[in-house]
Amino acid sequence: MKIPLNLKKHCIKTEIKKIYEKTLSQCLRQHDDKDEILVQILKEILENNDLIFLRGKYPELSGGDIDISLVIKNNQEKYFEIDSTRSIVLK
Numbered sequence: 229m230k231i232p233l234n235l236k237k238h239c240i241k242t243e244i245k246k247i248y249e250k251t252l253s254q255c256l257r258q259h260d261d262k263d264e265i266l267v268q269i270l271k272e273i274l275e276n277n278d279l280i281f282l283r284g285k286y287p288e289l290s291g292g293d294i295d296i297s298l299v300i301k302n303n304q305e306k307y308f309e310i311d312s313t314r315s316i317v318l319k
Contacts, residue, residue: 229266230309231298240289240308241279244270244298269300276319286316 233243248270255263273279283289288296288310297309306318 229300231300233296233298233308235289235291235296236293237291239279239283239291240296241274241283244273244279247298248274265303266300269303269306273298273306273318282316286310289316 231247233240233247235243238246248267251263251270252267254260255267279289288294289308295311298306299309299315300306308316308318310316
């Protein structure tokens with residue numbers, strides 16, 4: 229699963245929180261197993277990764293007009309893909 233992220237007006241932590249809250253709301257309105265799995269994965273990302281530290285270490289995560297996606301493979305491997313050339317692995 230590849231989720232495009234919009235960091236034009238905010239940082240990576242805010243964007244992940246927005247997607248988490250939107251997906252959780254959808255899941256509560258209309259139960260969908262894929263949404264439920266995504267909610268759990270996003271919750272794990274928010275709880276197990278210091279996104280503020282990553283934002284400081286990788287300026288691309290601070291926001292701006294950059295091509296970045298959250299990639300989730302087999303519901304286990306999670307990483308940010310930047311400009312389809314670099315990856316930042318998540319816990």
